[in-house]
Amino acid sequence: MLGVNQQHGDLEFELVELKAQIKAGNRAQSNSGQGSSSSGSTSNSGDFSGVAIPKYDASFMTPSAFLAEVEEVLTWKNIPQDKRLLFIPRLFPSDSDLHRWWSAVKALVTDWDEFKAQFEAYEDADTCRDPLYEKLYAKKQKLDEPFELYAWEIHSIFMKIDPYTEQSVIIDRILNSCLAEISVHILASSVKTVAELVVQARSIIPDINRIRRAEGKVQLRARQRSAWLRSHVLDSDLGHSPQLLNPRQNRSHHQQPV
Numbered sequence: 001m002l003g004v005n006q007q008h009g010d011l012e013f014e015l016v017e018l019k020a021q022i023k024a025g026n027r028a029q030s031n032s033g034q035g036s037s038s039s040g041s042t043s044n045s046g047d048f049s050g051v052a053i054p055k056y057d058a059s060f061m062t063p064s065a066f067l068a069e070v071e072e073v074l075t076w077k078n079i080p081q082d083k084r085l086l087f088i089p090r091l092f093p094s095d096s097d098l099h100r101w102w103s104a105v106k107a108l109v110t111d112w113d114e115f116k117a118q119f120e121a122y123e124d125a126d127t128c129r130d131p132l133y134e135k136l137y138a139k140k141q142k143l144d145e146p147f148e149l150y151a152w153e154i155h156s157i158f159m160k161i162d163p164y165t166e167q168s169v170i171i172d173r174i175l176n177s178c179l180a181e182i183s184v185h186i187l188a189s190s191v192k193t194v195a196e197l198v199v200q201a202r203s204i205i206p207d208i209n210r211i212r213r214a215e216g217k218v219q220l221r222a223r224q225r226s227a228w229l230r231s232h233v234l235d236s237d238l239g240h241s242p243q244l245l246n247p248r249q250n251r252s253h254h255q256q257p258v
Helices: 004-035 063-076 082-090 099-109 112-123 125-138 145-162 167-177 193-216 227-231 247-254
Strands: none
Touching: 063 082, 063 112, 063 145, 082 099, 082 112, 125 145, 125 167, 145 167, 145 193, 167 193
């Protein structure tokens, strides 16, 4: 019987999704008719199936952070408040304790806000924060880890713990756990956001690398390059400044007569 109810709930939610898509499509068509070009449309009436359903992991996020992610998806899918409870079975695997918890309490939950309160109470947000704080304060930047990537990972963990964490607290943690060669050159008082911190780090890491290159040390990385860029950049460990390779220039260079 539980399986039948699950299937019925899925079908009902899919119907809600379909109605939301049609509504969004009609709205986009209406906007287009008023002079908006199809190429400039920002409607989310495309493939909703491509939107990943958030998965709750107590070792990685607090209940409130998880619910915030879920609400972003529901807003993107144009799911109205009075239909959001139909989405809940999709959040928890059928063999999980949370699925069994929801099966036991759903008859008593009448709206989305009540579900959020019940879920946070069941998961006990304060208990979930402890392992996250342990993970946060055990994390240190590795020598080959780009500063930008590291800084945003620290920021992300803080947001999972408490979305309202002040930027100054996050910046302080980043500077106390990143590579010492970087932190000693950054003026913490001159940055107000993590974005400003990353920009300042980008400006000083090249100077640090010039010294490290002269000493024969591995270069520090300001940011993570894309796979394409990595394949077109000279290896800085060879003693060259990173630069884009131009195949045409290289070919003509090798074809010059000796």
